[in-house]
Amino acid sequence: MQKNPANSFAELTFKKFNSLPKTGKPTKSEWTVLSSIIQVDSLTGDSKVVALGCGTKCIGKSKLCPLGLILNDSHAEVLARRGFLRYIYHQLKTKSNIFIYDNDSGVFRRKESIAFHFFSTQVPCGDACIVTDPTKGEEEEIASKRVKLDIVTSSDAGDVLTPDNKVFTGAKLIGENTLDPMHQVQGSLRTKPGRGDRTLSMSCSDKLSKWNILGIQGAFLDMFLEKPIYLESLNFSCDFDMDSMKRAIYMRWKEREHKSSRFIAQEPQIQLATQCSFEFSQDADKNASPNGLVWCDVPEEKVPYEISVNGKKQGITKKLLQSKKSSLKISKLNLLEEFLQLIKLNPHFKTKLGLKIDDELKTITYCELKQKCQEYQNSWKTLKESYFQQWTTKPENLLSFNLLSCNKES
Numbered sequence: 001m002q003k004n005p006a007n008s009f010a011e012l013t014f015k016k017f018n019s020l021p022k023t024g025k026p027t028k029s030e031w032t033v034l035s036s037i038i039q040v041d042s043l044t045g046d047s048k049v050v051a052l053g054c055g056t057k058c059i060g061k062s063k064l065c066p067l068g069l070i071l072n073d074s075h076a077e078v079l080a081r082r083g084f085l086r087y088i089y090h091q092l093k094t095k096s097n098i099f100i101y102d103n104d105s106g107v108f109r110r111k112e113s114i115a116f117h118f119f120s121t122q123v124p125c126g127d128a129c130i131v132t133d134p135t136k137g138e139e140e141e142i143a144s145k146r147v148k149l150d151i152v153t154s155s156d157a158g159d160v161l162t163p164d165n166k167v168f169t170g171a172k173l174i175g176e177n178t179l180d181p182m183h184q185v186q187g188s189l190r191t192k193p194g195r196g197d198r199t200l201s202m203s204c205s206d207k208l209s210k211w212n213i214l215g216i217q218g219a220f221l222d223m224f225l226e227k228p229i230y231l232e233s234l235n236f237s238c239d240f241d242m243d244s245m246k247r248a249i250y251m252r253w254k255e256r257e258h259k260s261s262r263f264i265a266q267e268p269q270i271q272l273a274t275q276c277s278f279e280f281s282q283d284a285d286k287n288a289s290p291n292g293l294v295w296c297d298v299p300e301e302k303v304p305y306e307i308s309v310n311g312k313k314q315g316i317t318k319k320l321l322q323s324k325k326s327s328l329k330i331s332k333l334n335l336l337e338e339f340l341q342l343i344k345l346n347p348h349f350k351t352k353l354g355l356k357i358d359d360e361l362k363t364i365t366y367c368e369l370k371q372k373c374q375e376y377q378n379s380w381k382t383l384k385e386s387y388f389q390q391w392t393t394k395p396e397n398l399l400s401f402n403l404l405s406c407n408k409e410s
């Protein structure tokens with residue numbers, strides 16, 4: 001009998017997690033979410049975890065950083081994906097075994113045998129958590145869940161378990177006409193859960209659903225790649241509702257039109273891992289771990305593993321909190337630096353970006369560069385019009401930093 005692929009993805013992920021140092025991991029009285037991205041080579045049969053993230057926290061609007069130092073969203077799914085970006089940057093900067101540079105088209109082509117899969121120990125927050133119970137009226141269901149939520153959020157948890165063990169999304173609806181932001185409407189966009197200061201980060205269901213059309217490589221890396229990178233399958237080691245999951249990832253957009261020859265909505269396999277359970281899974285008696293953990297498959301000297309708290313490196317002294325030293329390798333500022341280094345190695349991308357060859361890359365802002373990734377941005381713009389109308393926008397002053405801003409401040 002063929003092995004359930006979801007089980008082997010879970011197994012690989014737990015093994016990788018266990019191999020990481022104990023520092024920063026949850027204590028016995030804490031829980032977290034673990035997500036990973038697994039690379040599979042169908043030619044050799046090799047599979048390995050290339051990025052992994054743990055975390056449940058997200059910072060509020062008031063804490064956002066204009067220097068690109070802080071990580072706004074530390075949910076496991078997002079950490080794993082940003083770790084994956086570092087992995088891809090590393091691959092493109094070194095002699096890669098998964099990409100081949102194509103001289104004719106001037107972009108990197110991924111080997112056809114290489115595919116990427118996603119694994120997580122919990123249902124992504126937001127739409128995938130919304131389940132309708134046909135035996136109960138919807139209002140009744142909301143009320144019973146609200147009671148539980150009010151108790152559990154006092155420990156600042158994100159998603160909470162309801163008495164019937166379903167994950168309550170906790171994610172908040174967006175829009176002026178919404179009377180109650182916690183109302184459980186199917187198929188809607190939401191910002192991340194959290195108390196008090198509302199976050200500007202979208203729920204993981206919404207982000208996964210965006211990556212399912214635009215790819216997980218993001219605007220910057222898209223410039224270098226022949227094709228966007230999609231997740232072939234989404235695997236979970238927890239009970240979930242298949243209809244809700246499919247709706248959150250792709251069904252809710254199915255009828256809408258999106259014309260692009262590059263970005264094509266996918267229908268990834270959604271699979272349940274049956275054999276493994278995560279020792280730090282969510283438990284009503286435990287508190288959410290305050291830490292974020294992120295690991296990616298890069299050499300030791302590049303620091304593959306980092307621990308965060310409140311979106312910055314753990315253990316940073318107050319004096320250094322506004323300096324570059326406080327930022328994780330996956331922060332906006334450091335990923336901008338990776339992008340600029342890659343351009344230096346491949347100067348013809350300057351022309352592709354509409355930059356002059358002697359343009360000083362250090363002074364170009366994050367926002368300006370993002371806007372130059374035209375094909376991606378045009379597609380994202382039309383998608384926001386037809387699919388993701390209520391996607392939050394970050395104030396422009398938070399994206400106007402460059403590599404020198406940080407030095408100026410400190």
Ligand SMILES: [Zn+2]
Pocket residue numbers: 075076077124125203204205
């Ligand atoms: Zn989430």
